[in-house]
Amino acid sequence: MKVWVDRNICDNHGQCAIAAPDNFSLDADGVLQYKEDFPDADLEYIEDAMDVCPVQAIFLKGEQ
Amino acid sequence: MAGLRSAEQMRGAGWKDEIVLVGDEVHPPYNRPPLSKETLASQHSPDEALNSVLLRQRASAAPLTFRLGERAAACSLTDKTITLDSGESLHYDGLVIATGIRPRRLDVPGPTPGRYVVRTLDDSLALRQRLTPGVKVVVIGCGFVGCEVAATAISLGCDVQLIEGSNGPMHRALGGTVSAAMRDWFVSRGLQIRTRKVVTEFLTDQTDPHHQRVAGVRLNDGAELEAEVIVEAVGSLPNTEWLQGNGLDLTDGVLVDKHLRVLGAQNAVAVGDIARYPDQWTDGLPRRVEHWQGAIDTAKTAARSLVADLTGNQPPAPYSSVPSFWSDVFGTRVQGLGVPHHATDVRVIEGSLEALDEGVTVAYTRDNTIVGLVTIALPPARLIQLRSHLGQPLSELLAPTQLTTN
Ligand SMILES: Cc1cc2nc3c(=O)[nH]c(=O)nc-3n(C[C@H](O)[C@H](O)[C@H](O)COP(=O)(O)OP(=O)(O)OC[C@H]3O[C@@H](n4cnc5c(N)ncnc54)[C@H](O)[C@@H]3O)c2cc1C
Numbered sequence: 010m011k012v013w014v015d016r017n018i019c020d021n022h023g024q025c026a027i028a029a030p031d032n033f034s035l036d037a038d039g040v041l042q043y044k045e046d047f048p049d050a051d052l053e054y055i056e057d058a059m060d061v062c063p064v065q066a067i068f069l070k071g072e073q
Numbered sequence: 074m075a076g077l078r079s080a081e082q083m084r085g086a087g088w089k090d091e092i093v094l095v096g097d098e099v100h101p102p103y104n105r106p107p108l109s110k111e112t113l114a115s116q117h118s119p120d121e122a123l124n125s126v127l128l129r130q131r132a133s134a135a136p137l138t139f140r141l142g143e144r145a146a147a148c149s150l151t152d153k154t155i156t157l158d159s160g161e162s163l164h165y166d167g168l169v170i171a172t173g174i175r176p177r178r179l180d181v182p183g184p185t186p187g188r189y190v191v192r193t194l195d196d197s198l199a200l201r202q203r204l205t206p207g208v209k210v211v212v213i214g215c216g217f218v219g220c221e222v223a224a225t226a227i228s229l230g231c232d233v234q235l236i237e238g239s240n241g242p243m244h245r246a247l248g249g250t251v252s253a254a255m256r257d258w259f260v261s262r263g264l265q266i267r268t269r270k271v272v273t274e275f276l277t278d279q280t281d282p283h284h285q286r287v288a289g290v291r292l293n294d295g296a297e298l299e300a301e302v303i304v305e306a307v308g309s310l311p312n313t314e315w316l317q318g319n320g321l322d323l324t325d326g327v328l329v330d331k332h333l334r335v336l337g338a339q340n341a342v343a344v345g346d347i348a349r350y351p352d353q354w355t356d357g358l359p360r361r362v363e364h365w366q367g368a369i370d371t372a373k374t375a376a377r378s379l380v381a382d383l384t385g386n387q388p389p390a391p392y393s394s395v396p397s398f399w400s401d402v403f404g405t406r407v408q409g410l411g412v413p414h415h416a417t418d419v420r421v422i423e424g425s426l427e428a429l430d431e432g433v434t435v436a437y438t439r440d441n442t443i444v445g446l447v448t449i450a451l452p453p454a455r456l457i458q459l460r461s462h463l464g465q466p467l468s469e470l471l472a473p474t475q476l477t478t479n
């Protein structure tokens with residue numbers, strides 16, 4: 010599974026960076042940066058990040 | 074929403090048995106924040122609107138059984154049964170109370186048609202149909218929902234008056250100083266505001282004797298305001314009726330302990346807007362918090378507490394999440410962290426309250442310790458950078474090195 014953020018929806022809330030800091034961060038300009046790949050053990054944190062995104066912009070590819 | 078998140082978190086905590094979610098709305102769990110903002114301003118069909126707000130559910134939590142469109146009418150916490158509206162009763166081993174709140178209605182004379190609230194998707198869609206350019210709208214109440222609806226209605230070309238009641242815009246969340254600045258800013262955006270007024274009557278439309286419709290409001294100073302649409306945003310009532318008769322403390326929501334377990338019940342927790350929990354950020358004073366992030370955070374702790382109780386294990390760490398909230402008004406983000414209402418002092422540490430549009434950061438302190446932070450018209454990253462200062466002395470934040478922005 011890979012992480013995918015829909016940039017059209019994301020408004021750089023940054024909640025995901027609090028829930029899963031290993032995978033999501035906001036850069037110096039406040040813009041979201043994230044990694045597509047993650048270790049299996051981190052799935053829980055990725056799912057937490059998906060939950061806390063107020064605009065529900067984070068998806069797992071290979072999920073549907 | 075807190076119900077769904079609790080179910081998912083119970084799976085995460087290892088619960089393998091059946092999980093049933095009972096909800097009286099016919100829609101699957103959805104996101105409420107857009108209802109006073111994007112949804113209200115959108116041209117979407119009802120189906121598109123629903124799709125745009127549906128909460129994504131964790132695939133890993135399957136299977137979950139949904140009983141949508143069914144209401145819990147009563148329950149017995151000793152027999153561990155819930156009675157549905159239909160008369161059917163459901164037995165449970167563990168109970169998550171997540172029935173949230175409903176808008177309070179004003180108890181003053183006058184007709185009902187033409188009066189709206191915004192809590193559900195259906196509420197939002199019904200109001201949206203009436204918000205056409207030139208329509209006269211009166212919004213009563215200036216908490217988040219009232220302010221957001223008023224701002225959205227202005228953006229749609231309506232003629233909007235906001236009746237403040239006893240306190241100014243977002244006063245409870247932001248305190249008096251910032252609230253006063255918000256008021257000036259709202260006025261500069263075209264909102265007409267009636268400060269410190271209460272509605273004493275809904276006026277009746279005399280031109281249409283067959284249909285008793287509202288035609289406006291009368292205020293306590295005798296003033297009459299004409300309006301075709303009235304929005305009541307005057308606070309909330311926790312949906313606790315179905316829990317009555319079990320000896321619980323239902324004074325304001327459901328009283329829980331620091332692990333979010335219902336006091337006076339076995340194997341029951343409460344989450345989201347309905348949970349009144351001892352908040353360590355307000356010296357352990359029990360309170361309810363009606364913010365989106367709280368629904369997710371309480372679900373996580375409560376699910377773990379419940380699974381621990383059901384499996385005979387020690388409960389996890391007490392609930393300690395920092396309350397946080399955001400609001401969007403006139404396209405501007407207001408974001409808060411901590412407990413601004415608990416502060417005794419406020420200090421603007423960036424920007425100016427006279428120019429909210431240009432970006433402002435406010436620190437709220439109690440005994441010189443930062444207990445709350447609010448940013449207005451700044452990128453969310455700003456608040457995340459400052460997050461570590463919560464609970465720390467104000468002096469550290471004011472140290473010159475901290476003030477450099479990049
Ligand atoms: C218009 C609006 C805008 C908002 N904007 C923001 C925002 O910008 N930022 C922010 O931080 N927060 C915002 N919030 C607050 C946030 O949406 C809530 O805190 C959150 O929805 C709480 O979730 P909950 O699960 O506790 O309650 P709910 O989401 O209300 O869920 C409770 C559910 O239980 C159902 N129910 C009630 N009684 C029964 C019964 N007896 N039997 C069965 N089902 C029952 C209800 O119908 C409802 O579906 C907003 C809320 C609203 C209404």
Ligand code: SF4
Pocket residue numbers: 014018019020021022023024025026033041061062063064065066067
């Ligand atoms: S939480 Fe959502 S909106 Fe915010 S940065 Fe992450 S993906 Fe974007």
